[in-house]
Amino acid sequence: MDEQKVIVKIPLKRRTKNHLNSMYFGTLAVGADVAGGFLAIAKAEQYGKKVSLAFKAVEGQFLKRPEADVIFSCTDGKLIDQMLEQTMQSGERVNQAVTINATCPSISGDEVVAKFSLTLSLKAIQ
Incomplete structure (x- = not known):
């Protein structure tokens, strides 16, 4: 994780895979x-x-079967900074979609296997 992105890895194991041997x-x-x-x-x-913090909506596109460990990345750090500044100044709830891309680098490099759009909802607590 750094100021602009977070990367999370979930291994493909017995408990995370389905009957098709994908996640x-x-x-x-x-x-x-x-x-x-x-x-x-x-x-x-x-x-x-x-x-x-809450998620108000989710959209997912499943582009290819994830048949190996999956890397999830969100690079919306600047957007989240803007949302936090806005809610702290106004005290109102702020909603924006953040994008998360899932890849399986060991089998398909940087090719996105799934793409998510989550509506992040933030409100400063006074």
């Missing part, structure tokens, strides 16, 4: 949730303020 849909959803939420939580802690 379960639920595991893919958890990976997207963790990657999108972790960056927002870490940035809120840097501000020293408490923030209510």
Whole structure:
């Protein structure tokens, strides 16, 4: 993780794979949730303020079967910074979509196997 991105790896193991020997849909959803939420939580802690965080909507595109360890990456650090500044100034809830890409580098390099758009909802707690 750095200021602009977070990368999360979920290994393909017995408990994360389905009957097709690819990653379960639920595991893919958890990976997207963790990657999108972790960056927002870490940035809120840097501000020293408490923030209510939730996801209001999710869209997923499953482009190729993830048949190896999956890397989830979110590079929306600047967008999350803007959202945090906006909610801290206004006290209102702010909603924006963040993008999480999933890849299987060991079998398909940087080719995206799944793409998620999660509507991140942030509100500063006074």
